[in-house]
Amino acid sequence: MKLQLNGAMIETQAEVLAGLLDEQGFTGAKIATAVNGDFVPAPARAAQPLKDGDRIEVLAPMQGG
Numbered sequence: 001m002k003l004q005l006n007g008a009m010i011e012t013q014a015e016v017l018a019g020l021l022d023e024q025g026f027t028g029a030k031i032a033t034a035v036n037g038d039f040v041p042a043p044a045r046a047a048q049p050l051k052d053g054d055r056i057e058v059l060a061p062m063q064g065g
Helices: 015-025 040-045
Strands: 001-005 010-011 030-035 038-040 055-059
Touching: 010 030, 015 040, 015 055
Parallel strands: 001 055
Antiparallel strands: 001 010, 030 038, 030 055
């Protein structure tokens, strides 16, 4: 299926958000996620289904001062 990940169109075989994150190399990272503008907490990612055309945002916390 085709999705938008952080503004870029990608193709994936992942059926849930956790699978997409693994596929894209976000495993173990401290990140925030949203699907179509709705926040998805870490415990819910394995159950969050994906469908063609979804917009996924993955954000990492900023560090510094």
